[in-house]
Structure formats: C-alpha cells, structure tokens
Amino acid sequence: xxxxxxxxxxxxxxxxxxxxxxxxxxxxxxxxxxxxxxxxxxxxxx
Amino acid sequence: xxxxxxxxxxxxxxxxxxxxxxxxxxxxxxxxxxxxxxxxxxxxxxxxxxxxxxxxxxxxxxxxxxxxxxxxxxxxxxxxxxxxxxxxxxxxxxxxxxxxxxxxxxxxxxxxxxxxxxxxxxxxxxxxxxxxxxxxxxxxxxxxxxxxxxxxxxxxxxxxxxxxxxxxxxxxxxxxxxxxxxxxxxxxxxxxxx
Numbered sequence: 001x002x003x004x005x006x007x008x009x010x011x012x013x014x015x016x017x018x019x020x021x022x023x024x025x026x027x028x029x030x031x032x033x034x035x036x037x038x039x040x041x042x043x044x045x046x
Numbered sequence: 047x048x049x050x051x052x053x054x055x056x057x058x059x060x061x062x063x064x065x066x067x068x069x070x071x072x073x074x075x076x077x078x079x080x081x082x083x084x085x086x087x088x089x090x091x092x093x094x095x096x097x098x099x100x101x102x103x104x105x106x107x108x109x110x111x112x113x114x115x116x117x118x119x120x121x122x123x124x125x126x127x128x129x130x131x132x133x134x135x136x137x138x139x140x141x142x143x144x145x146x147x148x149x150x151x152x153x154x155x156x157x158x159x160x161x162x163x164x165x166x167x168x169x170x171x172x173x174x175x176x177x178x179x180x181x182x183x184x185x186x187x188x189x190x191x192x193x194x195x196x197x198x199x200x201x202x203x204x205x206x207x208x209x210x211x212x213x214x215x216x217x218x219x220x221x222x223x224x225x226x227x228x229x230x231x232x233x234x235x236x237x238x239x240x
Contacts, residue, residue: 021095030057034136
C-alpha cells in the first residue's frame with residue numbers, strides 16, 4: 001500500500017480521537033441548574 | 047452572609063476530600079425550588095476522557111462549598127445519581143432560560159443564572175436574569191443583566207420562575223451590591239420599609 005494512504009489513515013485517526021476528546025470535554029463543561037421539588041421528609045429533605 | 051456565587055460558575059469545580067484527593071468535578075447544580083436550597087450536584091470524572099459519573103454528591107455530604115473547590119470528607123459520601131436527581135426531573139427542571147414572572151403576572155425577563163451562598167448553608171438567594179423592558183428601561187440592543195432576590199413564595203419549573211412583585215424593587219447590577227440588596231429585601235419582608 002502506498003505510504004500516503006497510511007498518512008491519511010493516521011491523520012484521520014488522530015482527528016477522530018481529537019473530536020471525541022473535544023465532545024467529551026464539551027459535555028463535561030455543559031453543566032446546568034436543575035430545580036426539583038422535594039416532599040417534606042422525602043428524598044433530599046433536610 | 048457567606049460569599050455569593052453563581053451556580054454556573056460551580057460547573058467544573060473540583061470535588062476534593064479533606065485528605066486532598068480530587069475525586070470528581072461538578073457538572074449540574076440541583077436545588078429544591080420550594081426550600082430554596084441546594085440539594086446536591088451531579089458529577090463528571092476528572093480524567094481527560096471522563097464523562098458524567100453515575101454517582102452524585104448530595105448536599106448533606108458537602109463539608110463546605112468554596113470559591114475554588116467543593117470539600118467532602120471522603121469519596122464514600124458520594125451516592126447514586128437518582129438520590130440527588132431523577133432523570134425525568136433533570137430533563138424537566140432546567141431553569142436556565144426559563145421566563146421570569148412576578149406574582150402579579152408581569153414578565154420581567156429570563157433566567158441566566160442562580161445565585162447561591164457558599165460555605166455550609168447552600169441557600170439559593172436570588173437569580174441573575176436578562177431583564178425585560180418591564181423591569182429595566184433601556185435599549186433593546188443592550189439587554190440589561192441584573193440580580194433579583196429569591197422570594198419566599200417562589201415557584202419554579204423548566205418553563206417559568208415566579209417571584210414576588212416586590213422583589214423587583216431590589217435588583218442589583220453586580221454580586222457585591224446584590225448581597226446588600228438581599229439583606230434589604232429580607233428586612234422589607236419582615237416589616238421594615240425598603
């Protein structure tokens with residue numbers, strides 16, 4: 001197989017890993033604020 | 047009053063044990079809308095490729111909420127995520143971008159953030175909102191962002207947040223002045239004229 005095909009495969013693999021890493025990092029930073037309702041004496045009540 | 051913090055700024059804060067080990071980081075902040083208190087946090091892992099964790103941090107297990115870290119006694123205090131928030135609640139209870147209405151029916155803006163008190167209280171003291179024209183007069187191009195105190199008669203869901211109409215008289219432009227406004231709002235509710 002020609003050497004440049006291997007180069008393309010390696011570049012594609014690196015790009016895929018980078019995209020997965022960025023997606024995971026974006027997911028971790030996408031925190032939000034959630035309001036819940038707790039019954040008195042129920043789960044989460046203090 | 048302890049230092050005030052925006053709930054969105056808590057995202058990615060490390061969760062650190064008293065022995066100094068960072069075991070996770072904060073993802074979502076969960077609060078009880080009726081009681082006006084944080085009930086816990088969902089978590090992400092600390093590694094480069096770590097995603098959301100199956101464990102969460104109940105507020106009862108928090109030693110202290112600081113500006114740079116959330117302190118816990120040890121990793122054993124983490125609980126399964128449904129203890130803090132069920133999946134359905136997580137989908138329906140997102141308050142960011144919800145409409146803000148007064149109990150008199152006026153729409154005064156949309157929610158940008160939730161203001162919480164640091165330390166050990168976990169109290170929700172107010173909201174940062176993108177103010178509508180009913181609250182702040184001004185150019186439509188430059189949306190005014192203000193802080194309003196949380197009312198005792200608060201109702202909140204993923205669609206709308208209802209605050210007392212008198213809370214809109216205590217808006218502030220920044221967190222330091224908001225702390226004083228919250229105190230004045232409480233005094234006003236206890237009978238002292240604003």
